[in-house]
Amino acid sequence: MDLDYTDEQQAFRQEVRSWLEKHVPGKPLPSFDASREGFEAHRAWERVLAEGRWGMVTWPESYGGRGLDLIQWLIFEEEYYRAGAPLRVNQNGIFLLGPTLMEYGTDEQKARFLTSMASGDEIWAQAWSEPQAGSDLASVRATAVLEGDEYVLKGHKIWSSRAVFADWAFGLFRTDPASQRHKGLSLIFFPLNASGVRVQAIPQIDGETGFAEIFLDDVRVPAFNRLGGEGEGWNICMATAGFERGLMLRSPARFQVAARKLVELYKAHEAEVEPTVKAAVLQSWMDAEAYALSIYATASRLAAGGHIGAEASTNKIFWSEMDIAMHKAALSILGARAELLRSAPEAGDIGRWLDGYFFSLAGPIYAGSNEIQRNIIAERMLGLPRA
Amino acid sequence: MDFRFSEEQTMTADVVRELLNDVCQPADLRRLMGDGAARDEERWAKIVEMGLAGALVAEGKGGLGLSAIDFVQIAEACGYAGLPEPLVENAGVALPLLAAFSENARVAALLERALAGEVTVTVAHPANPFVADGDTAEAVLVVRDGAMHLVETAKATLVAQASVDPFRRLFTVEFEPSDATLVAGADEAGVPLAAALDRGALFAAAQMQGIAQRCVDLGVAYAKERQQFGKPIGSYQAVKHHLATAQVKIEFARPVLHAAAAQLEQGDLYSRARISQAKLACTDAADVAARTSIQVHGAMGYSWEVDVHFFLKRGIALTNWWGGTAFHRERVAARVFARPLGPEHTFAREA
Numbered sequence A: 001m002d003l004d005y006t007d008e009q010q011a012f013r014q015e016v017r018s019w020l021e022k023h024v025p026g027k028p029l030p031s032f033d034a035s036r037e038g039f040e041a042h043r044a045w046e047r048v049l050a051e052g053r054w055g056m057v058t059w060p061e062s063y064g065g066r067g068l069d070l071i072q073w074l075i076f077e078e079e080y081y082r083a084g085a086p087l088r089v090n091q092n093g094i095f096l097l098g099p100t101l102m103e104y105g106t107d108e109q110k111a112r113f114l115t116s117m118a119s120g121d122e123i124w125a126q127a128w129s130e131p132q133a134g135s136d137l138a139s140v141r142a143t144a145v146l147e148g149d150e151y152v153l154k155g156h157k158i159w160s161s162r163a164v165f166a167d168w169a170f171g172l173f174r175t176d177p178a179s180q181r182h183k184g185l186s187l188i189f190f191p192l193n194a195s196g197v198r199v200q201a202i203p204q205i206d207g208e209t210g211f212a213e214i215f216l217d218d219v220r221v222p223a224f225n226r227l228g229g230e231g232e233g234w235n236i237c238m239a240t241a242g243f244e245r246g247l248m249l250r251s252p253a254r255f256q257v258a259a260r261k262l263v264e265l266y267k268a269h270e271a272e273v274e275p276t277v278k279a280a281v282l283q284s285w286m287d288a289e290a291y292a293l294s295i296y297a298t299a300s301r302l303a304a305g306g307h308i309g310a311e312a313s314t315n316k317i318f319w320s321e322m323d324i325a326m327h328k329a330a331l332s333i334l335g336a337r338a339e340l341l342r343s344a345p346e347a348g349d350i351g352r353w354l355d356g357y358f359f360s361l362a363g364p365i366y367a368g369s370n371e372i373q374r375n376i377i378a379e380r381m382l383g384l385p386r387a
Numbered sequence B: 001m002d003f004r005f006s007e008e009q010t011m012t013a014d015v016v017r018e019l020l021n022d023v024c025q026p027a028d029l030r031r032l033m034g035d036g037a038a039r040d041e042e043r044w045a046k047i048v049e050m051g052l053a054g055a056l057v058a059e060g061k062g063g064l065g066l067s068a069i070d071f072v073q074i075a076e077a078c079g080y081a082g083l084p085e086p087l088v089e090n091a092g093v094a095l096p097l098l099a100a101f102s103e104n105a106r107v108a109a110l111l112e113r114a115l116a117g118e119v120t121v122t123v124a125h126p127a128n129p130f131v132a133d134g135d136t137a138e139a140v141l142v143v144r145d146g147a148m149h150l151v152e153t154a155k156a157t158l159v160a161q162a163s164v165d166p167f168r169r170l171f172t173v174e175f176e177p178s179d180a181t182l183v184a185g186a187d188e189a190g191v192p193l194a195a196a197l198d199r200g201a202l203f204a205a206a207q208m209q210g211i212a213q214r215c216v217d218l219g220v221a222y223a224k225e226r227q228q229f230g231k232p233i234g235s236y237q238a239v240k241h242h243l244a245t246a247q248v249k250i251e252f253a254r255p256v257l258h259a260a261a262a263q264l265e266q267g268d269l270y271s272r273a274r275i276s277q278a279k280l281a282c283t284d285a286a287d288v289a290a291r292t293s294i295q296v297h298g299a300m301g302y303s304w305e306v307d308v309h310f311f312l313k314r315g316i317a318l319t320n321w322w323g324g325t326a327f328h329r330e331r332v333a334a335r336v337f338a339r340p341l342g343p344e345h346t347f348a349r350e351a
């Protein structure tokens, strides 16, 4: 065990830091969920990142990356959040689909999709959920039937984040219409502007758009767009989900920066807040640190050739519950000001905590609800019998 | 940056784990309790044979010269087993403290016997209101007005203070401080005493981590076996979720514990906060796990017959041993409110 960064890692941190200092936009970008303008502003930022070859540092250089290891990726993320750089509009692509493509894609598929993903030219949405298939994802009904060398897609997807403005989606489809449950499913890519695709925005709890329904009516895509073998979609999706919950979706720096801001907020209002809040603030900092230490431990293991196991589920529960606790602590410090919207003249920076609180409430739901994660931990980690 | 244990570290811990698995099962604890004994001499002899007594004492002073990170998994294993004998307190805390004063001839002589495993030594540290294992220890290190004294237990007045944990032997100590007992003045004693507190808190945390995992494992084993409504209770979601919640606590206490062990030698504000964080996190995990395990066992869990209570009680004891919640939270606060925060400071040390 050696918890010091190497000189090389330190130098890398400096390199990232100075690049970000020069390039991070001075003003926060408008939300990528609220408008096309915000979305495009974020896409432009993705392009700036890609030009510096910072799109996805762990990817091979041939796909626009730097071939770095997971520890370096964590360092990059730390500097990214430290610099207050914009949220990644193409996170579905680079963090979820990307690693999966790297593992299961053919060379042609990698060449076709990865570079444009890293550059922000193609921004991806995840189209897994359906109205009747949420937690029970294996019950998806949308079909993809092979006709010649094309799949014909039909069905109804829902809760697809960023699908309103995104370019592509990766969906879970039944390629064998007679199949049941986990069998006969395939992972297929489709352009969101293809004929037969209709995207319907769904307003979220905070009034912003965020996610969408996708209606697919005889949408034709080449068979080339299937990732992995026909009928292998479930296993591939689970690999993606493992990555999502386990590592990529929520790197620790996000929470560590939030904890730092929470401590600053506490210090500014210390005289007015009740003493129990101090314990909550300290706990938030400790949780963010614990999460970071845990991810470093996982990254060390993966870098040495290990695999993500059920800890993916423990991570998801931990960060989502921590996120809520942090925001609740912030709201209790703010007291009666907590309800102010960002637009209120007195709000200052307050509205961000309220927005963050709303979004934190989704944490235990998306990426596999925490109830489902607890089932996974109990059955696969602790070996308890299935119901 | 590498967060993994070395093969050697894992191997050493595995050997201890296997030994304890053989000789320290709840049935063994019950036998010992029936005899009213504090130690199983046979078991202790086996532990001593492994040569662990001097684990944390420098090689130059006759020890193995291991560091906290080499010992932390051993302490976890002791917690997991509910080991009554003072391996953690003796090898983890008392002997390194004793070794700090080895210039003193009396200390040197005692240290030699302690390293050979012939005798144990215990510490009456200001952080703890009592001294543990006073009856079986040859001598006790006691602080008076900041100065360090070494007293043979035969020459001190020990008053037993019954603990809820049947295997903890607690005492108050009275003795006549004199030039003969004095080992070091307050100036010299301060730093080693602070280091002892850090080791004590760290290894108490490690034992808590072991206790937590043991409680979950006991609950899981029972939940697989016990049937209600025609099915194992472990197939019911409410039971699963209780146990999963406890396991999540354990998973996120572990890396904190291990980081604290790896950073202990820094001896600065950052490493102290990390040790305190580990103590708080492991204590929380042990608390949740013990209560969960009792709940999962139903009324059996409230009974003397089920083994969980051994671990619950050790947990109650260690919660406040080497500093309680308020003490450790203040040490975290000292770091959080006075030093830079944020991701690039996770592995910080004092410049």
Ligand SMILES: Cc1cc2nc3c(=O)[nH]c(=O)nc-3n(C[C@H](O)[C@H](O)[C@H](O)COP(=O)(O)OP(=O)(O)OC[C@H]3O[C@@H](n4cnc5c(N)ncnc54)[C@H](O)[C@@H]3O)c2cc1C
Pocket (backbone or CB within 6 Å): A125, A126, A127, A128, A129, A133, A134, A135, A136, A158, A159, A160, A161, A162, A211, A362, A365, A366, A367, A368, A369, A370, A371, A372, B237
């Ligand atoms: C902000 C946000 C973004 C999202 N983005 C995407 C996206 O980009 N792409 C996509 O495909 N999907 C997305 N989702 C959908 C998300 O994956 C699903 O909401 C989630 O899987 C839960 O499914 P559901 O909403 O149908 O709830 P349900 O499955 O109906 O569950 C409702 C409640 O019942 C509980 N429950 C269900 N089954 C069980 C069980 N067996 N045991 C115990 N409890 C159970 C759940 O835990 C939950 O509390 C998003 C959701 C949110 C909130």
